[in-house]
Every structure is written in structure tokens, then in C-alpha cells.
Amino acid sequence: MLILRQPQRGVSLIELMVGLVIAAVLFALGAPNFSAFIQNSKIRNAAEAIQNGLSLARVEAVRRNANIQFVLGSSSSWTVGCQTAVADLDSDGVADCPSIIQTRLTAEGSTNAVVTTSEVVASTNAINAAPTFTSTLSFNSLGRVTSGTLPAGNNAIFDVSNPTGGTCAAESGVMRCLRVIVTSGGQVRMCDPALTRPSDPQAC
Structure with a gap:
């Protein structure tokens, strides 16, 4: 016995329009959150890059038994290199301690990030009105920050924000601004001022 199948029915124009309207509404509701996510990711990229650059300078100072400096450039760019460049003394074709070991450009994932620096007295958490540190930190062969770039007992602060995305969460905004702290002993950590x-390990 033959069974007649019902012909398959497609989507009508009205159903298609309703589906498009629902998709548009959902997209409109999610767009602000997505935009904030993108802008927050630029803050995190810049903060992690600064933390990595500082850690690299510290490791290279110990490895090379020389003073290695981290220099913050415009926005979130930086350069790590030997404080005193040493040429190729062992004739292996590579400089023994180059003035530039590694660099990072602002365009590498953090175009809107803004970095401000300050020097804080660790015991009182008060900002030093006449800071030694402004944009350069030098690490010695023990992995400590040299006193010429950061006095003992003080911390170097890198605050990363994104004015394009809005104000920081600590100021009731939507941006999760981050801070990188470097102690005179050479410890580098990232935290959230908000x-x-x-007891929170991510708190400043």
C-alpha cells in the first residue's frame, strides 16, 4: 500500500521577517556588552604585556649578569635592553649585551590603552611627590630594581585604563582597569584596583 507523503513546507516570508526582527533585537541588546568586552580586552592585553616586559627584563638581568632596563614608551609600548650595551667581544656574531633585546608596539592588541605611572611609598601607600621612577626601571644581576631608578622601599606603579571605552570600575564605570606593581625587590604583579x-589575590 502506498503512503502519500505530505509535501514539505518552506518558511513563509512573514516567518522569515519575524526571525530577522528577533535576531536584530538580540544583536542590539548584546552589542554594548560586546563593545565593552573588546575595550576591556585591550586593557588586559596592555597590562599583561607590561608585566611580561618587566619580567623579561628581570630574567635577562640575572641571566646576563648585567643591568637590564625596561623603558615605557608612548601609550603601552616598551623596550627592554641593556643599560650599558656591550659589543660582540667573543666574536660569535651576536652582541654580548644589546641595547635592544625586545620591543613591543602599542598596535599589538592595545591601541586604546593608556598607561600612567607613579611611585608609591610602600609603607604608607602614599604617592611620592618627587619620584625617581617615571618611565624606566633597571634590574641588576640579583633581579632587584636598581636604586637609581626606584628607591628602596618604594613601588613603581603602572595604571592601565581605556578612556575610549569609558571610566574605570573603581569609579563606577564599565572598564576593568588594571595595575602592574613592581617592588624595589623586583617582584612584579598585576592587580585590579576595583x-x-x-583576601582577594587579585586585589591591589
């Missing part, structure tokens, strides 16, 4: 609980 977090205030002392």
Missing part, C-alpha cells in the same frame, strides 16, 4: 577585599 577589588577591595584584602
Whole structure:
């Protein structure tokens, strides 16, 4: 016995229009959150890059047994290199301690990020009105920051924000601004100024 199948029915124009309207509404609702996510990712990219650059300078200082400096450029760009360049003394074709070991450009994922620096007295958390540190930190062969670029007992602060995306969460905004702290002992850590609980490992 033959069974007649019902012909398959396609999507009508009205159903298609309803589906497009629903998709447009969902997209409109999600667009602001997506935009904030993109702008926040630029802050994190810049902060992580600064943290990595500082860690690289510290490791290279210990490895090369020489003073290696981290120099913050415009926006979030930086350069790591030997404080005193040493030419190719062992004739292997490579400079023993080059003035530029590695660089990072602002265009590498953090075009809107803005970095401001400050020097803080660690014991009081007060900003030093006459800072030694402004944009350059030098690490010695023990991995400590040299006193000429950061006095003992003080911390170097790199605050990363994104004015294009909005104000920081610490100021009731939507941007998750981050901070990179370097102690005179050479410890490098990243934290979130908006977090205030002392027990939170991500808090500043």
C-alpha cells in the first residue's frame, strides 16, 4: 500500500521577517556588552604585556649578569635592553649585551590603552611627590630594581585604563582597569584596583 507523503513546507516570508526582527533585537541588546568586552580586552592585553616586559627584563638581568632596563614608551609600548650595551667581544656574531633585546608596539592588541605611572611609598601607600621612577626601571644581576631608578622601599606603579571605552570600575564605570606593581625587590604583579577585599589575590 502506498503512503502519500505530505509535501514539505518552506518558511513563509512573514516567518522569515519575524526571525530577522528577533535576531536584530538580540544583536542590539548584546552589542554594548560586546563593545565593552573588546575595550576591556585591550586593557588586559596592555597590562599583561607590561608585566611580561618587566619580567623579561628581570630574567635577562640575572641571566646576563648585567643591568637590564625596561623603558615605557608612548601609550603601552616598551623596550627592554641593556643599560650599558656591550659589543660582540667573543666574536660569535651576536652582541654580548644589546641595547635592544625586545620591543613591543602599542598596535599589538592595545591601541586604546593608556598607561600612567607613579611611585608609591610602600609603607604608607602614599604617592611620592618627587619620584625617581617615571618611565624606566633597571634590574641588576640579583633581579632587584636598581636604586637609581626606584628607591628602596618604594613601588613603581603602572595604571592601565581605556578612556575610549569609558571610566574605570573603581569609579563606577564599565572598564576593568588594571595595575602592574613592581617592588624595589623586583617582584612584579598585576592587580585590579576595583577589588577591595584584602583576601582577594587579585586585589591591589
